[in-house]
Amino acid sequence: MIRLEKRPQPSRGWVIGGPILAVALTMVAGGVMFALLGSDPVEAMRIIFWDPLFSERFASYSRPQLLVKAGPLILIAVGLSLGFRAGIWNIGAEGQYIVGALFGAAFGLAFYPSESALIFPGMVLAGLLGGVLWAMIPALLKVYARTNEILVSLLLVYVAEAMLASAATGWLRNPEGSGFPGSRNLSRHPGTDNPELIAGTGMHWGVLAAFVAVIAAYVLMQRHVLGYQIRLSGEAPRAARFGGVNPARLVLLCMGISGALAGAAGLFEVSGPAGQITIDFNAGYGFTAIIVAFLGRLNPLGILLAGLLLALTFIGGELAQLMLGLPAPSIQAFQGMLLFFLLAIDVLANYRVKWGREAAA
Amino acid sequence: MTALLEIEGLTKAYPGVVANDDVSFAIQPGEVHALLGENGAGKSTLVKMIYGLVKPDRGAMRLNGAAYAPAEPRAARGAGVAMVFQHFSLFEALSVAENVALGMETPPKPRDLARQIREVSETYGLPLDPDRMVGDLSAGERQRVEIIRCLLQDPKLLIMDEPTSVLTPQEVEILFHTLRKLSAEGTAILYISHKLEEIRALCDAATILRLGKKVGECTPREVTAAHMAELMVGKSLSAPARDASKPGEVLLHVAGLSVTPASPFGTPLREVALEVRAGEVLGIGGVAGNGQDELLAALSGETLVAPGAITLKGAPVGALGPNARRALGLLCAPEERLGHAAAPDMSLTENAVLTARIRKGLDRSGFVDWGKAKGFAEEIIARFDVRTPGPGVAARALSGGNLQKYVIGREILQAPTVLVVNQPTWGVDASAAAAIRQALLDLAQGGAAVIVISQDLDELLEISDRFCALNEGRLSAPRPARGLTMEQIGLMLGGAHDMHEVVA
Known part of the structure; x- marks a missing residue:
């Protein structure tokens, strides 16, 4: 019989070596799958993990995509991780992302065609505000009506999607767009654009914000009293109350921060890579960020790496579909394997595997 | 006469510790046999082996002369061995009869079962209404549910794990009456306790364990309690020392404190009033579940009350949260160490920040x-002799006694004006308990006011200046602790909770 015994302290070796082993195992298992589908497994791995960054043919296009895709994932996941550490489950980042984009875009378009340098900062503030407001609905309902924030925040995603559709086809539609749904293009208009800051890197203000958020969250969790209270509340709620933590205040703070960052991610996306409000503007970053947060063990630095890794498999997976003609579901299965191995190996950091009969009752 | 249960060379080792090392003894039919030892002496492991919960590594047991090796509790019950645990396994939202039925292999029809419960409870003087909800019962009544559940199986050997820790002195008397009656009818009782006077009053024989080994056996009636204590601890313990001093000004004043509990099975506090003076230790006795947790929460600031209900040095603090009260000098140490007084997975350094950040x-x-x-954590570890590799260790890695020393030390080293502790020595070995009591007395000596909430009446009489009792959320008027008899205390604790001794 196999059984797991909790380690007194998490193993350092496994915390660092585990993810590397998980990637290696994914390559083996995924390689077998690709071989069975009739492709060369070694070539498939090269295309997924190497070519997007280093091949001469594709890297000029796909290398910037890495930061473009990882930026919003990291920014949202860092915000979510604070709440998750405290046991506050904001599942609706996708909705806060949409509302942030709508607020920011609406602010920018309200001053159209002004090209003032003050508009973009204003749009960022509006995006933050939109995300916060949308997150405050589940937060206030949780504090004052004891509703479940998981359900409320999730269902508000669908409300936000309906608002997005009405904005794209109605109140934010481009008046010069000959009736097509979608707003004016923000990224091609000076004053409302979120430009690539260093050419050829994909680095825009949102990516920069994500890096700043990683550092700020790291300092907050390690050094600040609020970070301590967040960890305390997640690990021992009763001890947290005894230690003077106000649970209602913590719910509002954590929901507010995660909403703000998700809203900002939406604004940076709509004014940069996406360029405009469209019906299908949201690409699932808000949900994928939940995976990124847990993959990064709710640790800001881990989230940075997890966001980059996941973005790489997205880009490399698309490339593999294109180059080898692999079916899209096989790429999703491959990404699933990566998550599976990472989380399965993660257990070994906290538990020791024992063979044989149970010793203690 | 053949022994009912013979135990030969039982050994059980866990990683890093030998819980039982070559333990042998025998229980005669109808005998009340005490198993005596400190926390961690191996009593629980031993009875778990007898009850089939743990498999011994070595050694053999014989029941009525036949080999006995129960693979699971069901086999033990089938052979006539029953056990009443220290922590009850009852469902609060179910009735007494339903709870009893849940513990039986083949429960009879509900009406027959109710009749059987009434019969047994009358025969053994344990009044219990089968239709009542367990959530409404006192701790003593809940224990009766467990006992009756065992008696319905007509056991040859009844194991009782620290049965009196939740009872008032009067309830203890009635329990002993029941146990003597059972013993007279031929049922043997294995009685686990560390309360020496009880064992002297009740038991025919005693086996004493220390650090997993059997260190002696005696006939409790023929030896002194001090002798048994020395066998149990391995050295003689000194009682806490204190100098008589005059109490000073009133530091904490509580009046008209009423709290409605948040959960349906909590205990409301009703018009609680108390005051403690500088240099004084106020003992609050009472059976668990009579409002101790609620009182501590109201004093710590986890539950907010009317501002004037609690005043510290004349300033109203009832509406202030825990940290604001700490800033003013009102400190608390709750009963539950892991999860309330300390976060289990956090290091001792991080746990130092939990309450000491402000002061x-x-x-x-x-x-x-x-x-x-880290410096403060190291100071607590050094001053209170906390046995741990260092302040980076997670709280859950410490033994109960060491963590309790850490928790109490953390509050004491903040130089409180008023310190409230709930069950300061619960589950703590005797030498750590003595150290904690001495530290509380020293704190009072230094001019602080100390409130000790405890179920251990001996402890309260030893360290308190004044004593009051908490019963169903009401606090009795305080009386000087010196000269109080157990009987007087028992009456203060609410007597026997609606129980009338059946004249045998």
């Missing part, structure tokens, strides 16, 4: 000063 200045403009926090 010890462990933060600067919002940022935790981890160096200073």
